[in-house]
Amino acid sequence: MTVRGQIVGLAHGRGDVAEFLRRAGVAGPAEDIALDDPRLVEWRGGSLDDWPMPPA
Template sequence: MTVHGQIVGLAHGRGDVAEFLRRAGVADPAHDVTLDDPRLIEWRGGSLDDWPMPPA
């Protein structure tokens, strides 16, 4: 996963994506990250729907 052109890690699920965005200061740590916001995330080679929801 890259944030502003910098490699920040390998995401294995939605939670990883959100955490990398928080650590990079792109997302507010106090709020849920909206992973379907095209202003925040550009999905390549798939989409958010390709990442299963974590178990409840």
């Protein structure tokens, strides 16, 4: 995953994507990040729907 052109890690799920964005200071708490916001996330080779929801 890249954030602002920098490689930040390998995401294995929605939680990883949100956490990388939070750590980079792009967004607030991971649980509040709108991963479907195209201004925040550009999905390549798939979409948010391709990532399963984490278990409750």
